[in-house]
Amino acid sequence: MRLQYLFPLTFSVAVLFAADVTTIEEIVAKVNGDIVTRTELLRSRAQLEAQLRQQKMTGAQLEQTLKEREGQMLRDRIDQLLLVQKAKDLNINVEAEVSKQLAEIQKRLNIADTEKFQQAVRDNLGTPFEDYKNEMRNSLLTDRVIRQEIQVNVPRADVEKYYNEHKAEFVRDERIFLGEIFLSTEGKDAAAVAQIEKKAKDLAARAKKGEKFPELARDNSDSQTAQSGGDLGGFKKGELNPVIEKMLWDKERNYVTDPIKQANGFLILKVMEKHQAGQASLDEVESEIQNRLFSARFQPKIREYLTKLREEAFLEIKPGFVDAGAATGKDTKWNDPAQLKPETVTKQEVANRARMKRLLFAIPIPGTSTRPNAEAMASSSKVVKK
The missing domain is CATH 1.10.4030.10 (Porin chaperone SurA, peptide-binding domain)
Known part of the structure; x- marks a missing residue:
């Protein structure tokens, strides 16, 4: 778990x-x-x-x-x-x-x-x-x-x-800010992996249509970043995995990848922000x-x-x-x-x-009568009779 x-x-x-x-x-x-x-x-x-x-x-x-x-x-x-x-x-x-x-x-x-x-x-x-x-x-x-x-x-x-x-x-230096959704396939059989891949494709499609990426990440991601809405922070050129950097560096804000197959799951990335140099x-x-x-x-x-x-x-x-x-x-x-x-x-x-x-x-008590109240007496006698 x-x-x-x-x-x-x-x-x-x-x-x-x-x-x-x-x-x-x-x-x-x-x-x-x-x-x-x-x-x-x-x-x-x-x-x-x-x-x-x-x-x-x-x-x-x-x-x-x-x-x-x-x-x-x-x-x-x-x-x-x-x-x-x-x-x-x-x-x-x-x-x-x-x-x-x-x-x-x-x-x-x-x-x-x-x-x-x-x-x-x-x-x-x-x-x-x-x-x-x-x-x-x-x-x-x-x-x-x-x-x-x-x-x-x-x-x-x-x-x-x-x-x-x-x-x-x-x-600023040129910098790219990323969000992630990661679906783990660790310990899963082939049928389960196929279902997870299908889910990853569905999530990527929803993100591309404009659904709030942080909410999708919080509700679905298996990564430790899920609580923070999938936030990975910012990266300068050379700080990312070369394959990921080549895939994303020239992309504009709000670009969402298709699911990327990893050894232990499927990864979806989004360009949350893009800062140009200067x-x-x-x-x-x-x-x-x-x-x-x-x-x-x-x-x-x-x-x-x-x-x-x-x-x-x-x-x-x-x-x-x-x-x-x-x-x-x-x-x-x-x-x-x-x-x-x-x-x-x-x-x-x-x-x-x-x-x-x-x-x-x-x-x-000042302002009250010391003489018995007739209604109270009548009520009292009724109680006694009962």
Whole structure:
């Protein structure tokens, strides 16, 4: 199965975290009605370490980066909880999207039986299926809240200004950007290979007619790039396989190949973008500049929004832990229930309290009559008669 292709990072985390058999369910933060545990922070650290190791980071550099990022882990977890809670306040429902994504993953894994798919998740990721599903749900909820609540505008005038001030950054070598769909034939018999080839031809035809290539890749490709819509990135002349380079280098944007037979499958390639050598025009780089300016403006906006959510929230942080996104002046003092002293009273105090309750019951409430209500009496007598 190719579940590790779909979740390479999560799979690595499961292996790393499984090695630590000590379970520490210590609460380190309270966020409205939710909590953050030390175990969750350890898991976040394992995820980060797995990601850094995948980037070939080791030794002192790895430890230094982990140390620098550990201070943000509690902040990030609180961020997520606040956004998920806000999604509930806004009545945002993503169940249809969760079901769709799970169905797409199950389809890509070619597992028809739902129970077997759920078992594959448990076996490969080392986590209960419901936990994995819940993480997917939370991710979708946070994305929806951010899109709905945080608006960032990048006017055309700002794009033009940035382009004119950074023209040197847009002098480029000739480069081609490719997308791929790969259908594996590994371990298949002749009949199955024939069916896969037929599917590859159908996908190539659909791509040539204009169907969105990233969606075709996400839904059908067996490559690790499927999650990113088949994106292979950009290549300069000489960086591609010579056969592929000769086939594609002179082609224009949106060109799609017929299925290319490989030793272990069929490959479909598309020219996603084509950059000519020299100074790129504003039209060619407008989207890139939009993304740069959006990112620069988005981060302050989202931190401002999350600070506002913190100001409105009930938050307690355990001593020894720091919320790097804390709102200035917000009281997050920790109250440990284990440290609360039990109240003790004497028998005489209990008797006095009971007497006081009787006295209070006898005192009329201002604005009300002390005389019995006729309707109430009648109602009462009916009850008694029954």
